[in-house]
Amino acid sequence: MDKVYEPAKYESDIYQKWEQSGAFSPTKNADAEPFSIIMPPPNANGSLHAGHLMYVVEDIATRYSRMQGRPTLWLPGTDHAGIETQYVYEKKLEAEGKSRFDLGPQKFYDEVMVFTQAQQGTIITQMKSMGFSADWSKLKFTLAPDIIDTVYDTFIHMHKEGYIYRGNRIVNWCPRCGAAFPDIETDHIEREGKFYTLDYGALKIATTRPETIFADVAVAVNPKDPRYKNLIGQTATIPIIDRVIPIIADEHVDQKAGTGALKVTPGHDFNDYEIGLRHNLAEITVIDFEGKMINVPEEYAGLPVAEARQKVAEALNSAGKLIEEKTIVHAVAIHDRCGTVIEPLLSEQWFLRIKELNKPVIDAIESEAVKFHPPRFKRLALDWLKQEHDWCISRPGWWGIRIPVYYMTNNDPSKEPHFVAKTEDEARKYYGEGNYRAETDTFDTWFSSSQLPYADLMATGDFEQFYPTTLMATARDILHKWVTRMIMFSLYVKSEVPFRNVYLWGMVTDEKGQKLSKSKGNYGDPLEITAQYGTDALRLALSIGITPGNDDKLSEEKIAGYRNFCNKLWNVARFSAGKVGEGYMPSAVELKTPADHWIAERLNQTVTKATEAIEAYRFSEAGQLAYALLWDDFADKYIESAKSNLNANLLIAGLEVILKLIHPFAPFVSEAIWQELPWHKSLLISESWPELSFQPDSKEAEQFQLEVIDMLAKADEGRKQAALQREISAKQNLVRLTETKLTNDAFIKNAPEQVVTRERELLAQTKVQLKQLEGEIGKLTSS
């Protein structure tokens, strides 16, 4: 074995061996409980980003269950990512001086398909280099025909049952993308703007959006507002165009905001739309899908919103209707992907009535049929579900799953205006040749990706064995748009939750807490990091010292630290292999020396604790336990004692337990070592998880404590004396403290008996140890 572990020398070979061995495919062990994870599909439009690194968590869980002997399936996939991929590709076209309209829908779709297939290859290569042990042979793309088929079935069924409807509703419209987005895909940013107070005749109105006055249909006041009580039922006048509109009363109006009177513009504001529904008001549209003014006086028509605002304000001012103008900072909704200001406007879209469908989801989460890790996300999910609005599922993109609908183009009164069908043949039969057109809009990406748990498993033929899945591990920020919706679809389609457990991780940031991104320059290609420090070092840095649900600060120092750990492990193995010599074959372990009993005890304890930790999704703790076992116990103490007193079988057995414990976290180095040990014929990935195979005597183990001091001090008596002295004063302190406690009446009276007993035992035990130590130091000083 080399003196230093060089990851680059081993990693790709090892990965190949794993793949060729078939270890990534589930075994058929009928007795054991199946374990499965659906991999959150990375978008097939770029390369791996920092968030995907956290899939390490899934790999740890997968490798652990596999070693537990459970049939284990980690099913990977990639996502077509609808409109997002469309942007990416349009940008590429733009660079070539082309647009998607030069290609047309079909050619565009085909080109993007080629592009995503190529990107998918990159992503898979990167994930493999991270050591991810997913079953790549079963990889599913969200545009695979069998996935589309399932998505269509769901849509058709939901439509039939009235959950899906087509409606003219107010939506978050992004003029740049020419598409509507759900609330969850918008962000709010603080921006400076003008706050205008306008003269509406009977009262004054404050607004940040004077350009929408042409779409006003009423003025609303709070019915309890004494200032305006007598005006309810009267009229106000829109300035410039002098249109008369009613003054109505609505509870929603905040008396403290602005002037306490609200211009109601149902066509361009969400709240106003609601007010409009309550009062049966008309909806006027004055902004079109490109964000330009329409249905307004000629001088404003065709202007972009921002310009129109300026111009209308000026006109109001010269008409003497502008009473006040001040600068304020207010929040503006933007599209989270492209940053364009959202225009709320009315549009014909497909919607999913979600309130009813969410009810079983709420039950499932409340009853913990789906369990959250960490548990605080349970309430977060519930809060969101209770107030979710109807979901706009259509997007006017060309890249995605086309909504399976056909529209009538002649006016046959005996036929429905639209017809939902999987195939065009059905539409042709219904409307007759030439009397229909196919919908061109596609589904919101989340409509399909939220059906993956069953759609994927059905497509790969694993549904029976692996549904519902064991674990869904994903990023905290898609709890709402993905996790809760997967539960919703699964309960609707399969009457069963899609997964039993949800593990959420936070953002991976740099040491300053900044999100890792290429544009900020604080995120290199993970392949570069792994080439320098080894994949295992990165994996350990991502899994130890982190808390689920919280952001994870990653630094080069941290990664370097775990690189050192891998090297330590390597050298422990190098020492052990050298010590037992060539031709060694393991045989039954016998515990002889106190050191043997002590390390056996430590091995047992760590196996127990680490197993518990992993079962409870506390991966960090499990990793840390293995780390400490190797370094503090095995390397620093047991190996030191083994130098003078070798127990070859135990040395090797101990090393092997450690290799197994650390394998889910650091699969490459552990496997590399496993292969270096000549008596191994199989791969570590397929070995079974360690069991408590030692029967140590704890009295013997205790004895080792003294030997450690002896050993560390060796030739240097001064150091030994100092070490003993330290131990003695520590024990004396402890005795004093415990005695004080035990003579405290209040403690004896009130503390639970268990605790008191434990303290007494502790005291007795410490006193014995103290005596031993004092004996030791006595021997030393007399000699």
Place this chain on the structure above:
RNA sequence: GGGCAAUUAGCUCAGUUGGUUAGAGUGCACGGUUCACAUCCGUGAGGUCAGAGGUUCGAAUCCUCUAUUGCCCACCA
């Protein structure tokens, strides 16, 4: 405005249901060419656990309030 999280050693973080003297990694200082490892070994300094109050025999841990930071939701007409 509502919610969630964080606040523990210079830095990054552990600390499971309240119960030994609050830990680790990293950094720092000092000392080491011991035949597994300088990606190492040993020793050491460094914390009134954000602040205040409370519950308790006992609080980093539970409760209340406050402060700072980050995130999420709603809204700002």
